[in-house]
Amino acid sequence: MKKLLLLLLGGIAYAQPNMGNPNDLSACDTNSDGYTVFDLTLNDVTILNGLNSNDYTVSYHQTSTDADNGLNAIPGPANYTNNVALLQTIYARLTENGDSSNYAVAYFTINAALPPVINTPEDLIAYSNTVDLTANNAQILDDLNSQEYSVTFHTTETSAYVATPQISTPETYNALNGETVWVRVENIETGCFSVASMVIYITSHAPTGVNEQYFNEGETISVLEAEGENIQWYESTESDTPLPLTTSLVDNTTYYATQTVDGMESMERFAVTALMTLGLEEQLFQSLSYYPNPVSNILTLSNANTISNVEVYNLLGQKVVANNFSNTEIQIDLSNLETGIYMVKVSSQETQKTIRIQKQ
Known part of the structure; x- marks a missing residue:
């Protein structure tokens, strides 16, 4: 909103310069401390409102008093760091070069916009090379309004930060097993963004079968059954070392099976609890x-x-x-x-x- 002043000199009223209404400015606060750098001169053309810049000077001030009195103009307004966290009022003064008493003052706000707070993406588990990268969008955005934020995907961290190039068909991306993809979430209004990464794992489905299986005393893990290809057994969901087929079964113990299809071992494991057959x-x-x-x-x-x-x-x-x-x-x-x-x-x-x- 522009504040207008009328100057009275010798009983004659003089109108102020026809000053344009400056725009509120936003800049991204990348470290989320409430402070960032603004280019106040982006409002110069708007404030001049068609007046010749050779005839008028635009200055910026931190208080209305300074603006009214033409004092303490902000030095280097193209690189101004706000001194009030997050939201601050700036006062602009338009002064006629040939007559410093002929001026107008208006104000606008500068907003240190915070980057969006997003969830760390969950790694994607896919059962083919064609992967829908957008499957994690809801989890990434969480409470953010999807109408106010854009989500793009990138093959490098650098391209995510500069916003280009981006993956053009994220719903049908041809991925590699173990590939890292970078996600950029940008506030459409402010342009502020956050970047995160996720890993794509291409795997097979877990084997299937009966979850409780009976064995006789002295039998080994080789008697357990799971439906799938190239079955391997493990002692836990996290173990990396397959159990030998000569491993003796222990009563009421759970073993975990994977299958390997086309060279890809399933990440999920099928659990089987071994129960010893009791005599009468x-x-x-x-x-x-x-x-x-x-x-x-x-x-x-x-x-x-x-x-x-x-x-x-x-x-x-x-x-x-x-x-x-x-x-x-x-x-x-x-x-x-x-x-x-x-x-x-x-x-x-x-x-x-x-x-x-x-x-x-």
Whole structure:
């Protein structure tokens, strides 16, 4: 907005010069500290408003008082660093060279525009050489309005900073495995921008199969099955060293498979948990528990499957206690037994399991 002054000299009113309304200026604050360099002289032509620059002088000032009085003009206005962070008012004075009392003053703002805050792009994982670079746009922009920012892609960091050349067809870019692509996000209004990079990985799909597989004691990783080509097994999702096929399987352990197609090993891995096949005894008594041990009087036994019979033997092989049951939790009175070690035979569905207890 232009501020006009009327000068009264000897009772005669003199109009001010027909000064143009200066434009607000923005410049990018590349280090985000609130300060940057402005070329105030970009407003010279607008302020002159068609007046001859040989007849009028444009000066810039940090206060309205200085502008009104023609004092403390900013030296080097083409390279002015703001002294108020982010947003500052600048006062322009247009003075007739032949008559310093004939002048006009207007003001405008200078804005140290911050570069856009963007997310670091996630690396792109593709299953062919034709890659859609724009797949990460929403993640990169996050809360930024896509109508206010342009996103371009570049093959070098230098080209990203100077904005050219850019990848012309980012939706169908022919990429190389492991290639780095640079992303430039620019504020359409201010021209301020940020640059980041992402890596493209071209890979195969992970193998498929059954996630829980059973094995017999003593078998190796070679018995595990995964559907795919050139399967390799690993001990974790991060391990770089394949496991030999002679690796012995460990019960309730998860192994990870990749496949390699056309020389490209899958980055994602298929997880298989190996479970040892239990015999009938292990299945029937898998949850068997007993307490206390050592025992003084009552021994309690608990099992997921029904306990049908319990027999107690001393170390001479003599049966000293025998009871029939039909429950999953039972109690045996051992108070009459002498102190020592005893073997307790527990029966369920005509299958037995023997445990060792101490009588005290």
